[in-house]
Amino acid sequence: FGLGSKLESGLDIPVMQFHELATWHEINNLYTREATDMIKSLKLRSTSPELIARFIKLLDQRRGHYLAQLVENAKVALSESDATHVNLDFVEKGLDIPVSQQDLKEATESRVERIMNTAEETVKMAGLSKDKIDRIVLTGGSTAMPGFEASVQACFPETPIVKGDRFASIGQGLGLVAQNRYR
Numbered sequence: 001f002g003l004g005s006k007l008e009s010g011l012d013i014p015v016m017q018f019h020e021l022a023t024w025h026e027i028n029n030l031y032t033r034e035a036t037d038m039i040k041s042l043k044l045r046s047t048s049p050e051l052i053a054r055f056i057k058l059l060d061q062r063r064g065h066y067l068a069q070l071v072e073n074a075k076v077a078l079s080e081s082d083a084t085h086v087n088l089d090f091v092e093k094g095l096d097i098p099v100s101q102q103d104l105k106e107a108t109e110s111r112v113e114r115i116m117n118t119a120e121e122t123v124k125m126a127g128l129s130k131d132k133i134d135r136i137v138l139t140g141g142s143t144a145m146p147g148f149e150a151s152v153q154a155c156f157p158e159t160p161i162v163k164g165d166r167f168a169s170i171g172q173g174l175g176l177v178a179q180n181r182y183r
Helices: 016-021 024-031 033-045 049-060 064-078 101-125 148-155 169-181
Strands: 083-087 096-100
Touching: 016 024, 016 033, 016 064, 024 033, 024 064, 033 049, 049 064, 064 083, 064 096, 064 101, 096 101, 101 148
Parallel strands: none
Antiparallel strands: 083 096
C-alpha cells in the first residue's frame, strides 16, 4: 500500500495514514474527503504510484476494517503455525502476501520491547525487585504471538509463567480482586 516507499523528492511517504489503517478505531478517518484527497496527492508525487493506487482502491471500497480483520486472522494463524498468507484479491487480482512467524516477530519487536520496559518500570514503581514476582499470567491474544513469551521469560528469568485462558484471565483476575475487596 506504499508504506516505506518514496516521494519523487526522495523523502519517505508520510506514515500517518498507515498508522490510522493499523488502528481499528481510526480507520474511518481515512474515508474522509480530506484524507483521501491527501492520499491521492501522494500518489501523484510517489515513485511507486501503483502501491498508493492499491491504498486508494482499499479506501474507495471502504475495506479498511476488513483488511484489519485479515491481519488479525494472520496474527492468530501465526500463533499456531510457521507461516500463513493474506489474500488481497479484493484489492488486486492475484495479490496474496505470504507471512511468516519471523516476519511477525520483526514487525512487533519494538512494541514487545516497550511492553517489557513497561513491565520492568511497573515492578520498580511498586518498590519490588524482579525476584519478588512469584508468577506472571499472560493475558490477551497478543501474548500468544511468536516470541512474546520468550521475551517475558528473558525479562523475568526467575519467574514462572502461568498458562491459563488468555482471553478469560482478565475477567478472572477482576473477579478475584472483587472477591477480596468486597468480602
